[in-house]
Amino acid sequence: MEARDENGTRRARTEKLTMRLSKIACAVIGLAVTTACGGVAHSLDSYAPSAAVGAGKTGCHGTGHVRVEPCPITIRGKRGVIASVRGPGVVKAYVYETCDDGICIVKQHGAAKFKVQGGYNCGGPVQIGFEAWDSQNQSVGYGYAPVTNNFCP
Numbered sequence: 001m002e003a004r005d006e007n008g009t010r011r012a013r014t015e016k017l018t019m020r021l022s023k024i025a026c027a028v029i030g031l032a033v034t035t036a037c038g039g040v041a042h043s044l045d046s047y048a049p050s051a052a053v054g055a056g057k058t059g060c061h062g063t064g065h066v067r068v069e070p071c072p073i074t075i076r077g078k079r080g081v082i083a084s085v086r087g088p089g090v091v092k093a094y095v096y097e098t099c100d101d102g103i104c105i106v107k108q109h110g111a112a113k114f115k116v117q118g119g120y121n122c123g124g125p126v127q128i129g130f131e132a133w134d135s136q137n138q139s140v141g142y143g144y145a146p147v148t149n150n151f152c153p
Contacts, residue, residue: 003006006014010110015054017141019033022142027035028082028087030055030113037152041087041095041118047086051110055102059072059143059144059146060072060145060146060147061143061144062141062142062144063138063141063142064066064087064132064139064141064142065087065089065134065141066085066086066090066130066132066140066141066142066143067085067086067087067143068083068084068085068128068143068144068145068147069083069084069086070083071083071091071145071146072125072145072146072147072148073104073116073145073146073147073148074116074148074150075104075116075118075130075146075147075148075149075150075151076150077151078117078118078151078153079095079114079117080115080116080118081107082113082114082115082116082128083115083116083145084112084114085112085113085114085130085132085143086141086143087132087140087141087143087144088113089134089135089140090112090132090133090134090140091111091112091133091135092111092112092132092133093111093112093114093131093132093133094108094128094130094131094133094148095108095128095129095130096115096129096130096131096142096146097127097128097129097130098128098129099117099126099147100117100126100127101121101123101126102119102120102121103122103123103124103126103148104116104117104119104128104147105117105119105125105147106123106128112132114130116128116147118120118149118151118152121149122149122150122151122152123149124146124147124149125146125147125148126146126147127144127145127146127147128144128145128147129142129143129144129145130142130143
């Protein structure tokens with residue numbers, strides 16, 4: 001059974017997000033001090049994708065040669081679109097940045113594949129992002145794609 005906090009949020013997910021954000025913060029301010037950043041020196045390239053590709057950048061882009069295919073993603077039917085996260089050494093990926101404003105729902109559909117379905121709102125584009133990992137459980141980089149939901153039942 002999962003531990004949940006008083007708001008019903010899964011505690012493990014919250015702790016993972018908190019750890020990731022602290023690593024990003026360490027990388028952004030340039031700390032390489034191992035005690036301040038969980039025992040490992042972190043580089044800006046590994047944990048701060050928006051800084052590495054330009055803050056506020058939209059469209060098809062990524063870091064570490066990671067890409068999302070197809071890109072851009074346009075939802076035209078109930079079944080949605082299967083998107084793949086690809087790049088050198090990529091064996092698995094996780095959702096890093098989800099759709100905003102109810103435009104889409106992203107579900108894992110394989111180690112590095114995701115099913116992107118229309119949400120309760122039409123429109124877009126909104127940005128989604130994925131973190132890609134290699135077989136050594138090391139982050140390879142991030143891939144981003146804009147999503148537009150044209151399926152409005």
